[in-house]
Amino acid sequence: MNCFYHQQVIAVGVCSSCGRGLCSECCTVVGKRLACRESCEGDVECFNKLREFAERAPERAKQQIREGKRVVIAVCIFLLIFGGIPLVLSLINGRDATFWAMAYACIVLLSIGAITWSQKSARQADDTVSRD
Ligand SMILES: [Zn+2]
Numbered sequence: 797m798n799c800f801y802h803q804q805v806i807a808v809g810v811c812s813s814c815g816r817g818l819c820s821e822c823c824t825v826v827g828k829r830l831a832c833r834e835s836c837e838g839d840v841e842c843f844n845k846l847r848e849f850a851e852r853a854p855e856r857a858k859q860q861i862r863e864g865k866r867v868v869i870a871v872c873i874f875l876l877i878f879g880g881i882p883l884v885l886s887l888i889n890g891r892d893a894t895f896w897a898m899a900y901a902c903i904v905l906l907s908i909g910a911i912t913w914s915q916k917s918a919r920q921a922d923d924t925v926s927r928d
Pocket residue numbers: 811812813814815816831832835836
């Protein structure tokens with residue numbers, strides 16, 4: 797293939813935007829891609845930015861899930877600590893603690909469920925990212 801702009805010159809590569817053959821004089825490298833000097837440079841730069849953005853998307857999602865996991869665990873710890881207070885107070889005061897014991901059991905079960913679930917989704921996110 798010859799250069800699109802210089803028909804007698806053998807092309808050294810192809811523009812990644814318009815697909816035309818380019819000689820060393822006509823081509824420029826944008827990021828890791830070849831582009832027509834001046835005419836396609838902007839397009840390829842845009843394309844590179846989009847690509848970079850798309851490539852970082854799974855990492856961003858993973859980070860959000862990790863943050864979500866942290867929030868879930870923080871809320872669970874908060875509930876486990878403060879949810880136990882009425883139960884402990886009832887026990888100390890010798891009152892019937894059945895209700896608070898049941899309530900606390902629910903909190904414990906919910907917390908275990910929430911933490912397990914968030915860990916599972918974080919692991920799934922890790923799998924998806926590493927598979928790509
Ligand atoms: Zn081009």
